[in-house]
Amino acid sequence: MKLRALTKPWLGPILALNLLVIGGTIGYRLTEGWDLGDCLWMVLITITTIGFGEVEPLSAAGRVVTVLIITGGLIVVQLTIQRILRLADSGYFRQLKELRFRRVIRRMRDHVIVCGYGRIGQEIAEQLLLEGVPILVVEIDPSRKLAAEECGLNVLQADATLDETLLMAGLEKCKSLVATLPNNAANLYVILSAKGLRPECRLIARAESQEAAVKLKLAGASVVVSPYVAAGRTMAATALRPLAVDFMDLLAGSNCEIEEFRLSSNPELFKNLAHRSLSKLQLGRDSGAMVLAIRDGSNLITNPGSNVEISPGQLLVVLGSKSQLTRLRDLLGQTLETVEQMSS
The missing domain is CATH 1.10.287.70 (Helix Hairpins)
Structure with a gap:
């Protein structure tokens, strides 16, 4: 019509x-x-x-x-x-331009929706652009919309707290959603709406206080980040462990990535594995990727030895290049449930 x-x-x-x-x-x-x-x-x-x-x-x-x-x-x-x-x-002609833009949005897949293009939203978008990840910015402020478009970003000028806006932004097909609106209440509305529309979507939210962080977690946020807490921890780490922080900066500028490999909870899928220990599976030798840690429930095994066995429901934290991580996905095959890229 x-x-x-x-x-x-x-x-x-x-x-x-x-x-x-x-x-x-x-x-x-x-x-x-x-x-x-x-x-x-x-x-x-x-x-x-x-x-x-x-x-x-x-x-x-x-x-x-x-x-x-x-x-x-x-x-x-x-x-x-x-x-x-x-x-x-x-x-x-404005309506015609909007129609063409909505067609572009409908064709987007595995993109990241960034709600809010303030200082934090700008930094997130810049990092995602460096990684080559498709981005859609949702911003209601005209001046910020213009600033995002000048950086070559696709921008939907609308209220991110509305269900209609999130659906229009392609929530059902996105990789994750980041809520970085100026106040806690708005971010809470975004997370509640997104969780109701797509419960399995990975949701990251900004919080200005510990109380807001707790509420955002209860609302369904996968990860809640406080800019002040994160900045404080980074500054403290720089003062205490400068070499480690320098290493992470070098890693961010390289072709290496850290990804989380979530193994399936179905034991039947592991029956085809003749061996389960890291030494017998030889995942590192065959893929070139390095398993940094294994989370098994509440237990975290860092720098796992060759005798550590993989089992249903575990989370593998792996370091490697894109090609190495792709080979590891192929090796894990049907035992793999999901893969999520971590911030390095």
Whole structure:
């Protein structure tokens, strides 16, 4: 219905132009007796004022037809210009641009929705761009929308707390959603809406206080980050363990990534494995990736030894390049449930 409304304003000019072409062709055919190809060619060069010579010398009746075609062409052009001006005043071209943009959104897959383009949202978007991850920014403020578009980002100008906005942003097909709106209440609304629409979606939220962090967790946020707490921990780590922080910075600028491999909780899927220990499976040798840690329930095994066995429901934290991590996914096969990239 929307597309029909957008095409309707052009039906009049297109119909008038077609009638003019058909009428002029018939006129030349009756007055000059040319074949239809020559008649149509004469009409086209007359309407477009290209200035080519006549197909053949015109009779008096043919000149009358030519005058009528020129007059009709001027009228059609004038009406078309008036229609364009009226459409521009009514916001037609803005609606057309929005329609094209919504088509782009509908084609997006495995993208990250960033709700809010403040200072934190800008930093998140910049990091995601460096990783080559598709991003959609949801921002209601026009100035911030313009700033995001200047950085080459797709921006949906709408209220992120509304269910309609999240659905329009492609929540059902996104990889994750990040809520970085200016206040805790707005972020809470976003998480509640997103959790209700797609419970399995990975949701990351910004919190300004510990109380807000608890509420966001209860609302369904997968991860809650406090900028002040995170900054404080980073500064403390820099003071106490500068080499470790430098290593993480170097890792962020390399082609290596840290990913979480969630193993299936179904024991039946592990029956095809002849061995379960890391040494017998030889995941590192065959893939080139390194298993940094294994979380088994509440137990975290760091730098696991070769005798450690994998089992259903475990979470493997792995370091490697994209190609190495892809090979590891193939090796784990059906035992693998999900893969999530960690922030390095």
